[in-house]
Amino acid sequence: MKKLIDSEVRWGVLGVGNVCEVKSAPAMNLIPNSKLVAVMRRDEAKVKDYAQRHGVSKWYTSAQDLIQDPEVNAIYIATPPNAHLELTKLAAEAGKPVYVEKPMARNHAECLQMIQVCEEAQVPLYVAYYRRALPHFVKIKELLDAGAIGEIRTVHIHMRQVLVPDIIAKMEYNWRVDPEIAGGGYFYDLASHQLDLLDFFFGKITQASGFATNQGGAYQAEDLVVGSFVFERGILGTGTWCFSTSQLAEKDEIIIDGSKGQIRFATFGKGEFTLSHDFEEPLHFSNDLPKHIQQPLIQSIVQDLLGEGTCPSTGISGARTNWVMEELTKKMV
Template sequence: MANNQIAWGIIGCGDVCEIKSGPAFNKVDRSTLVAVMRRDVAKAEDFARRHHVPRFYGDAGELINDKAVNAIYVATPPSTHEYYTEEALKAGKPVYVEKPVTVNAATCERMIALAKKYNNKVSVAHYRRELPLFKTVKSLLEKGTIGNIRLVRISVLQQPNHKYTNAEHAWRLDPDLAGGGLFHDLSPHQLDILCWLFGEPKFSTGRSLNQSRSYNAPDITSVELGFEKNILMQGVWAFNVAENSREDVCEIIGDQGKLRFSFFMNSDLQVITAAGTQVMPMEFPVNIQLPMIEAVTKYFRGDGPNPCSLEDALVSMRIMDKTLQTS
């Protein structure tokens, strides 16, 4: 596929594709969105019409076997990622798969084996790796701006979101479809960035609880990780607090200062040292996956490295598995 145009087909053109990812495929050099699929074919047709996509399907097999499509983006609930990835790889087409990559580590391990079996490329949509905010954080850490890293603190506190109880969004709260509720949906963003910054953790502990009993998945989770150089991470994800307690904060604390930023909200990066507080303006792209899709397209064309491999994603999956096993 080197130097060729990447002609994308999307399996599962739901909410995530409307702004975060879908429009980006036509904004990247040598990349075009040519087909979309959704089981509700009327919704697939509506998406195609609004986004000027020439083909739409109600059957994934038809999209995968469309000769005009040479790369697949899997944007369905996690429980189906392994199946659609295998079908695409069988057809000789590389795959960009949404996060969380699947429902558990064992399934991710099977996907790794499939990529090797079919000798094709798979990238995972841990797209924060390519955003300016997190690239800046990585650069500052590498420069030693805040000295030796001692502690990372993450706090994600949200009030109950009733949209997740309606039929279209309820899959996120179904452990069979999504793994571990909203922790499984959101924490891969943070866990992946931590492993990207500090490497695979040396130990992992945690606990998930269902405090409110509003649904079958946990609604509060704590995680503690230990990295090389005795760097400690403490994180909590709670989806059952009052609106006035809402929080999205990450602090990376060193022996000469700290970095402070948000993962999900547009916010500035604060660099706090003995010299004072430097505020670095940061803003997420409107199509937040655009930089990642550009990197994945280059990888599929043979012009760059894999920005996030299945092996990378497996590290986060193992952390989540271990945490949920103690719920």
């Protein structure tokens, strides 16, 4: 394994919003040989407040100033997707490894540009699909690889949510449902995790097709997507995502069917899943989720940069998820 950083990964974070309060950035100070040294946000009052509350010694209102800080040797881009490409270019040009939030970008073309600039600068590019490193999903992959449910036949994603109240009332702007910023709506925000997780389990999806529409009318982006997809291993999959359903219909479940059994789990729930075989009692597995949900993945990045391990979520894999989402939403009806 190639060592890219000598002894300590010193993080600079661009865009310290909600995701940096608990999910990600605080973990950087809990991982051996890792330290959060600088944060950036355009709003001076907010970035200064974040730095003071989290004990960060340096804060900036300019992304370029943080990237050029000689103490910072790795960049975490925690902004909305519309800024990912530009900020990745700046970080790569400065020769600093990049960890970028998901979805990787607004579209597949931007993802490819991000990969290219990082390859040209010879810096690694990681994407915050942190479910690849959570213990219960790692356990599912181990069971699947060991043939616990036999040969995999089909995969089915069911995702249904009610309209978020502030969106219904249109009282508050939400960038997650603005395609110009996010690339799409909640499908891009949430389904990206599910599709990436299946990529982690089974490898690349080579074919995908679907239909997308907006039935709720609360915002511009799609709120209903149905589709099917094929993995390079020949496994077939389907998905239904609806973000304007009733409370009675709410659901978050992925079902993996094999020749000898089945695995069921929620993507966004507790660290639990169920394994079933014919004529046997189901087996329930449970793992505690970490307080800082991205900590296991960030730890794998630190180990990768120090030449001590490998990170399972890269720009290459992250771009594949964007490609699948585009294929599933090409046909708007």
